[in-house]
Amino acid sequence: MDDVTAALLAVVVAAASVSAVIATVDMRGLRRPPKAPKTFNTRAFETALRTREQVVHAAWGREPGPNTKNPVIKRVALTKLYLAKGGTIDQAATALGISWPRSVVYINETLDVLSAMAKSMIFMPPAEELAAVEDGFYATAGFPDTIGAVDGTLVRIARPHDFEGWYSRNNFPAVNAQAIVELRGLFRISSYVPPGKHLLADAGYKIWGHMLTPFPEADAMQDPRKRRYNKAHSRTRIVVECAFGRLKNRFRVLLGKLEQKTSDRICKVILGCAVLHNMLTLMRDGLPIHGEDPLLQDAPAQVSEDPVEREQAVCHQKGIAKRNGIADIFVSS
Structure with missing residues (x-):
């Protein structure tokens, strides 16, 4: 599996994968929750999210600048919302609070990455x-x-x-x-x-x-x-x-x-x-x-x-x- 495939898999993988990363960082086992259940602390969540983003950025070949309002994961979420809901780009953009012009750019970027992945995802078995x-x-x-x-x-x-x-x-x-x-x-x-x-x-x-x-x-x-x-x-x-x-x-x-x-x-x-x-x-x-x-x-x-x-x-x-x-x-x- 190449870097691009691994990157996109990291984006669409189930929430359980994120939970596993968070649990590792937070030094807690998923099978043995604390006596007083509570949400994971903010630092653990942010660390897991950054770990995920570092992998995802490989698909774009560059990491958005520190002032970017819309990180890569949000851009992928925008594309998935547009493809899955069946509405317009403007509707998906409004739902995530992104302007329509930027949404068009982000969706096109994500689709370009998916198209580049096609050779590794759509092929006849050996x-x-x-x-x-x-x-x-x-x-x-x-x-x-x-x-x-x-x-x-x-x-x-x-x-x-x-x-x-x-x-x-x-x-x-x-x-x-x-x-x-x-x-x-x-x-x-x-x-x-x-x-x-x-x-x-x-x-x-x-x-x-x-x-x-x-x-x-x-x-x-x-x-x-x-x-x-x-x-x-x-x-x-x-x-x-x-x-x-x-x-x-x-x-x-x-x-x-x-x-x-x-x-x-x-x-x-x-x-x-x-x-x-x-x-x-x-x-x-x-x-x-x-x-x-x-x-x-x-x-x-x-x-x-x-x-x-x-x-x-x-x-x-x-x-x-x-x-x-x-x-x-x-x-x-």
Whole structure:
């Protein structure tokens, strides 16, 4: 884990970690409170907070001057409030008593740090860990050789000046965010799928040797083999829909319309939320998150497999053959 990752983990870590530091400085054990319970003394609290800040400053590369009214931890809290509550930057700024212009600067700084952390927080597991991922997916519904599920979701944005190309088929401007998700709900990214392995996608995607889709619904209704395949495929792939649902309901700014104007800033908001989502998932944050993603990309009921329309026919045929082979596994189930 690099310095930047460690720094941000120090900011979002649970309050119990702070209590442990305070208890150490205060020379008291958490398991044996004093006879007359009282809050920790001011010096102990301030020492713990300074210890935490020294680690956090590594992410920014500099420590704010002594006259700074808004320390780094408050800036991170501002960003988390903005992302989680789903309101505007002005509302988050008002809640913490920070001016709107400074809030924009602080939020952009924090999102820049989170974006820099993406390489260390959003990546495909190394080869030695993929076997465990594969086993986890197989245990769900018996679907073999799966290392992830892929899907896309729409995030509303303000109407850009060059609006052509930004409108979704739902007739509002949006960014289509696509992601790979593994069994624990972690967002992953990869430009390479190992030979023999595959991702699962819905019917809105084209089938390839490295990405398997369900059979067309009309075919599955008439063939028990294809119907069982589709059921196992759906039970396994649903992890990506659950992950997007948790992401958007944990960081509710993604449920509304982003107020950022440039594509760079829009992407950093989405990426920052994904980084924080992975961090909280790895920390086993126990807070229950309820709700669905209302803007998951709806897939058409059927995808054409007309040979005239096929691109990269060899890979396409491999995908169809692999899907048929896996469907045979479910004949006896």
